Amino acid sequence: MGELHEYTAIEQWTLLQSGETSPTELAAHYLERLARIDGEVGAFVTVTPDAALERARALEASDRRTAPIWGLPIGDKDLWQRAGVPTGFGSRLFANYVPEQSDAVVQAMDAAGGVSLGKTASPEFGLPAYTESLAAGVTRNPWNTTLGAGGSSGGAAAAVAAGLLPFAPGSDGGGSIRIPAAACGLVGLKPSRGRVPSQSGIDSLGGLVVAGPIARTVTDAALLFDALVTPDGSSAEHPFALRAPEPDGPFLAAATRGEGRFQLGVMTTSAWDTAHDVLIEPEALAALDLAVATLAQMGHGIEEMALEPDESYAPAFRTLWQAGAASIPAETPEQLALLEPLTRWLVGRGRSLQARELAEALAVLTAFERSLIRQLSSFDAVLTPALAMTPRPVGWYDESDGDRNFVQQVLYTPFTSMINVSGLPAIVLPVLQTEAGLPMGVQIIGRPGGEATLLAIGTQLERRLRWQDRHPPVW
Template sequence: MQDIEKFTALELWERMHAREISSEEVTRAFLDRAERLDDHGAFVTLTAELALERARALDNAVDRTALLHGIPTADKDLQLRAGVPTGFGSRAFAGFVPPESDALTQQLDASGTVSIGKTATPEFGFSGYTSSLATGHTTIPGHPGLGAGGSSGGAAAAVAAGLVPVAPGSDAGGSVRIPAAACGLVGLKPSRGRIPAASGLGSIGQLAVAGSIARTVADAALLLDGMIPREHGSTVHRTTLRSPELDDGSLLASAIRGDRPRARIAVLTGSTPWEEFCPTPVGDEAKAAVETAVRELTAAGHEIDEIQMPHLAGYADEFVTLWHFNAAALPVSAEQVELLEPLTRTFIESGKRITADRVVNAQRRFVEFERAVLAAFAPFDAVVTPTTALTPRPVGWHGDDPEENFRRQCQYTPHTSFVNVTGLPALSLPVHALDDGLTMSVQLIGRPGDEAGLLALGRQLERRIPWRERVERGFQQ
């Protein structure tokens, strides 16, 4: 079958389910592409033998009804897969091979995926770009001087180059949405608690959740569906409140149908939560992306309003407190600390000086921030922001000085982290094409637990803006 890389995950599943093509054939095709065409640092490890063994087992299975049966994907190098080297983007963990897989990896396996390797991440996923001393730079396919965003930059670069059809990522401050935006893809960050294996509920600040990166809204939904355990079509574990009309519904169905009656949508204007920390001007390209989305949503019949970002006094200080405290909890020895990058060491050193009462106060303030944002957003079905305030940044733009580096990360993506703090779902969509082949994205933020509504809106925009074809035109052969 020609041009396998141009089939979506859903299209591949349909053909494998009909036995028109085997999982082994599909897996071989994507492994071949990854081996030949990954000149942008998407992968840190390829596991060809394991992947082909897995694909053959799926081909021999009687039951082919798993949501992601036979679909090639790849694990972010923060995920644990038994027997596969996991470096966390760090020289300190070179050669580490976990004896067991983590819960998310196990769930993706249960849904039928075939992992072909590990995708690049910055050290411990701490930055919004993907570069590390351990694995080098990850860049946008076709744009070797521009960073692919982070921290799921390897996952996004792999999808954007047609090396896998979909890829999971993790998102604690924008780490799915930022690289999806940089690479012209769809990035879906679910509500806190939606994905039981990576819910965010067990971490300090409750920030990090699993998410999906894909070329289409339907594929992003399909991968997220595969992260949720189900029996007989119903979820078997739920920690997120859902409205009755959405209960147990397939996110994929919402993404395919795009049925969303007239919605009330707000465009977020005014300052960002990081203004007290550093200026965060929004570039003309980002403004143009919002204008494109608003124009198309209006044409689709939705009501558009404006809303000011509520003032979140002290937001930056509290976010940094919990970010650094989490870094201080990393299981690294004194010898390993010497191998860490300056940014990570700075976070750890700062985190170790933070007292328990400071952490408790920061978490209390996070709850206050969450309530303020939820109250402001309550009248609306969705809120629109730029995903990134600036165009994709050149490799090295963030610099080596830890303080300036973090400041620049905030300037590039000032609208993403507060969505993690509030636990809301968000969908990044590449709506606006630039003359140089790059795209700018908008972020749709939904009501708590309303991934289905976001995906329906995303599908409506996708019908009006052909971003899938834009990505596939850039595939190398």
């Protein structure tokens, strides 16, 4: 028997179910690793060992069959509130904030049987695609600690990659699950809008932000995804009239079977191409080529495609990104001074927008949603590079110039935000390891409610490419 963290989440769950290990033993193992290793990575901003062990002991007195991830350690993204635990939103503005109530997604993870070890790092208010906050410091990539882990679920991804958690929930409003998952060599699933009740996207500006899993394997991601969709293991209450189609049985079953032959599109175009000179690095193209060749060998239909040019997308999404910062609760000069330069710039831009400008941007993005779904509709799924570049060095982004910073993020992550705008599901898979030892991934975009297809394709690739056998130097 190896060390506990060397097992997949599914294997750890099996050990818990058989009684070969206990929630307390598992939590203690990960807490010891956190204390010893996380100084190199910066995945967690707050660790709660006493609360974690108390929670683990309480679970041991409950029926292990009643919760889908019973006894498995998780982390709460620092954008989510947990009652009694400091929640900083990645910002110095909330340095002393301790909430009295937990957010719905935190309650869902508790209902599913998770054991929270603390709060995973996020950039300030989750706005950038990298996790290098002034409040909590830099979250580094376990594959190369001179590089960043991506964002905004950077702490969650770094923790899973470094073996500090078996898997982790994250949130994705423009790529915030898929970007760090790709940078850290992991599987990251952004669900359809409306699929996850506790963070559906329906109540966020533009319908962008949804919760989903980050994991080392496709089946691990499916296990956590099932827990997010149906935390009690049996039914999914939903607070909105709109919801994604019901799944065809548990997602874990689809991932485990890994069955089906599909008609797949392949594209290297993005919604940003008319506004920016998007250059895809050879490593990103190599990952895409490997995935396409492997899928073709397995008998899937492959057809190249390209998006129709759309000059309206870039300014509309930029407007929405700025508007999303307008409600940050910083009003006085002293409060504004606590914000990071990029956030302060975004707040100023967002508050200067006219209502008409926001309404027009939302209308443009609604039209884009319909257009993208139409363009992809002849395929079961569509492949793109996950990122256009290799993981970025720490400090690469310009913090003093908001306009340049925005362009840098677009050029690194051109394939992600359009999926949030359209409400479609997408999965990132770490198919390739470069000669420099860095992970590179592909993104597979599904039809509305098509997560089961994405998981099945992911499992097929995983069986051939065996990325779960790779481990970073920080492990």
